[in-house]
Amino acid sequence: MASDRVRAAVRALVIAAAGAGGAFAATRGLYATALLAALIAVWTAALNLVDIGRQPPPRPSPPAPLLADVRADEEDRRRLTAYLDLSPAPLVALDDGRLRVVNRAARRLLGASDLVADPPAGLVTALSDTRPGRTATIDISHDAVVRSFALATGDLALSGRMTRIGALIDIDAELKAVEATALRELVQVLSHEIVNALTPIASLAETAVAMLDDPDPALPKVREAIETVARRAASLHRFGESYRALARLPAPVPERIALTAFTDDLAALFTTRWPGIAFTTDRADAPAHLLADPDQLTAALWAVLQNAAEALHDTPDPRVTFAVFALVGQTRFAVTDTGPGIPAGDQPDIFRPFFTTKAKGTGVGLALARQILRGHDGDLMLAASRPGATRFEASVPAGMTG
Numbered sequence: 001m002a003s004d005r006v007r008a009a010v011r012a013l014v015i016a017a018a019g020a021g022g023a024f025a026a027t028r029g030l031y032a033t034a035l036l037a038a039l040i041a042v043w044t045a046a047l048n049l050v051d052i053g054r055q056p057p058p059r060p061s062p063p064a065p066l067l068a069d070v071r072a073d074e075e076d077r078r079r080l081t082a083y084l085d086l087s088p089a090p091l092v093a094l095d096d097g098r099l100r101v102v103n104r105a106a107r108r109l110l111g112a113s114d115l116v117a118d119p120p121a122g123l124v125t126a127l128s129d130t131r132p133g134r135t136a137t138i139d140i141s142h143d144a145v146v147r148s149f150a151l152a153t154g155d156l157a158l159s160g161r162m163t164r165i166g167a168l169i170d171i172d173a174e175l176k177a178v179e180a181t182a183l184r185e186l187v188q189v190l191s192h193e194i195v196n197a198l199t200p201i202a203s204l205a206e207t208a209v210a211m212l213d214d215p216d217p218a219l220p221k222v223r224e225a226i227e228t229v230a231r232r233a234a235s236l237h238r239f240g241e242s243y244r245a246l247a248r249l250p251a252p253v254p255e256r257i258a259l260t261a262f263t264d265d266l267a268a269l270f271t272t273r274w275p276g277i278a279f280t281t282d283r284a285d286a287p288a289h290l291l292a293d294p295d296q297l298t299a300a301l302w303a304v305l306q307n308a309a310e311a312l313h314d315t316p317d318p319r320v321t322f323a324v325f326a327l328v329g330q331t332r333f334a335v336t337d338t339g340p341g342i343p344a345g346d347q348p349d350i351f352r353p354f355f356t357t358k359a360k361g362t363g364v365g366l367a368l369a370r371q372i373l374r375g376h377d378g379d380l381m382l383a384a385s386r387p388g389a390t391r392f393e394a395s396v397p398a399g400m401t402g
Helices: 002-027 031-054 067-085 104-110 123-129 172-213 219-247 259-273 294-311 365-375
Strands: 091-095 098-101 135-142 145-158 161-170 255-258 278-285 289-292 319-327 330-337 379-386 389-397
Touching: 067 104, 091 104, 091 123, 098 104, 098 123, 123 135, 123 145, 123 161, 145 172, 172 219, 255 259, 255 294, 259 278, 259 289, 259 294, 259 319, 289 294, 294 319, 294 330, 294 365, 294 389, 365 379, 365 389
Parallel strands: 278 319
Antiparallel strands: 091 098, 091 161, 135 145, 145 161, 255 289, 319 330, 330 389, 379 389
16 A cells, blocks of 8 residues: 555655664764664654554555545645655655655755755765765865765655765764864874973073083083983974874775785794794684785784784793684784783773883874774774783784685
């Protein structure tokens, strides 16, 4: 019946909108909101299944539509339009490569009553390429203002053919809030590091000038002050280079990597650099190949290995284990050391850029490693840390394995 089709269409759109909202909420850590959206989507899907179960066996179609059926169809269409117009999220449909607006919010955003003659750049491609259950982010200009939207999609069978439905969730305000927070944190870090470096430089420079003004300057002390200034200036330069490495990390260029040769190279580098540390490689459950950017992945894992080696300073039995194993949906690298462990108070900050407890550390290694792994759609985390056993785990998703 027409009313059944109406309910199915409305529920498909509800599932798409709930999926977009839930996915966005989850990426921002709003887990309660994500759970609510997931429950809405699951409940709506369950209602569809119940309706399907309750449907009577199909009956032969009447020879011709009755006037009452035509009126019922028209009422259902008006009701569906009213329901969709209540949605604050713009809803669009891709039909045979043509973009159409579905509700009032979409008509207002795209300035069309039905067919969108000049779609925003990238919207049709994003709608076509984003599979149901996934989300994409797209920028759309409206009234000379560019806003960011999360796009979620669903497929709907209408009149014997599939139509791709898209829900656009306005995330511009949330993105700006996140950017503002990130900017504040960045300014705090930069100001802290730069001021900490410049304060002694300025003080020592003034001291050196004052010494030179003395009729009989103590040249060894002047030399010592100037050498200290040079060391501090070099440290500030290294800080700037480290920040630039974080800010300019390029997108990964995946290649097929033979895992045995890859891990053997890392093992050779490690044992050459730290011959006094026992190094073990475990590949028993590893895949044969990886698809990743070899240079970036080497840099990320080397940063974790270097962190482990530096933690073993003055440890009586220094050992590092490097394991690679396949899990459902991902391949994981694990680096375990026998060092003293990371203090509980420091653990929340170890991936924060420029945080370090080492006298000569820059605080960039682990932050850069995590950024590289996330650029591969993976991650880096501290799995466990206690005296004698600290374990970091880096993952690459199944889509990057081969």
